[in-house]
Amino acid sequence: MGNSNIFNSTSLTMFALIDCNNFYASCERTFQPKLRGKPIVVLSNNDGCVIARSNEAKKLGVPMGAVAFEYKELFEKENIHVFSSNYALYGDMSSRVMDLLAEFSPDIEVYSIDEAFLKFDGFDAFFDYNTIGKDIRYKVTKGTGIPVSVGFAHTKSLSKVANKIAKKFPEKTGNVYVIDNEEKRIKALKWLPIEDVWGIGRQHAKRLQAIGVKNAYQFTLLQADWIKKHMSIVGLRLYNELLGIPCLDLDDALVDKKNIACTRSFDKNYDDYNYIKERVSSYAVNCAEKLRKQNSYCNAMMVFLLTNYHRKDLEQYSKNILIKLPYPTNSNIELSKFATNALSKIYKKGYLFKKTGVIVMEITPESQKQLNMFENSNPKHISLMKAIDNVNKTIGVTKVKLASQDIGRAWKMKQEKLSPRYTTRIDELLMIKA
DNA sequence: TCTGGGGTCCTAGGACCC
């Protein structure tokens, strides 16, 4: 049973989950303080739907995933500030937050762009986590302007629960909550609806509700056998974690990604093969760049192509193709060639396409690159790619492109409300008035 | 006109071998 021996339930280990409040909206607000207290939403690529909302926007009834054009009137009527997503800014703000969090414990797991677990090991029983939580909040807000919520508990899953409470009751908790005894654990689990438990998705929630499980506490009263049978060992781990038995340790290894993807919806429907080919070529190049960033190569690739499944009135078509590469590579030129070749095998004339993507798989580190006896990645590409990466890094955007990419084309993501890249582009730095 | 993008892990079942 994995790590159960080295990781026993009687230790005083404490996990903290720190989560940025309305992260994308908070990032935008950091650079426009006059938006404090004002409703803000951030839109997905192509300005399609709402992916982040400030508390004020939530209160005005903007749901997560709201289709932007359907809410246009509400945005205008309520004076809601709308932003296109600005991932360069969010990524940079995220690393600033993470750097500050790392000062509180050497054991940190960056769980997502706006969340991290910290582990506190070997501190004595009188250690005041509530004070630590307040200090974390203070330092992160002071250093970045991003408000955070902090939840503490003896297991990761319970720290998620504590975090939810901290976020849900800011007045009572000051955005910090600690679950450190049975009474608090049970009270918290009784409060938490089953569908809001970390690790319970839509399918499991439906099945559990069908047998009368409405909250997390009722879930912990089920038979372990039932859980194992219907939810596999993943569910069983969660079950134990909610009971206070640690099953999940910090995952702090800097492991390389196992898959790398670049996929996008188009701004409208396209049937033109050459247009789609350009997109696929660019996505393959994007994957190649990400591979090089982690010094690795891929050995397989999947390309997919979809029509717009929201348009019930149109003929639907969806296909993907998985290809094994003859040799490991991370070359723009080679991956682009394989991807467009794959596309030619799945493209079908007469459909209106909405989305395509490239996913590279079977990723191996440079050190394990095995040379195929007869066919290899062109060695000249290695220095060529280095040169391309350097030029692109210096200029700051993808300027060096392959002929098959979208040079000179009008392709552009729809991003009408993009904020400046305050932190990552020297020419877009925020000017402070003297 | 208009509906996100990028990941992980687990299991069942088939193919193949002895």
Place this chain on the structure above:
DNA sequence: TCTGGGGTCCTAGGACCC
């Protein structure tokens, strides 16, 4: 003529996360 079973590897699909 009849009859097995165990192990491993691979893949598709399903579940989940942010």
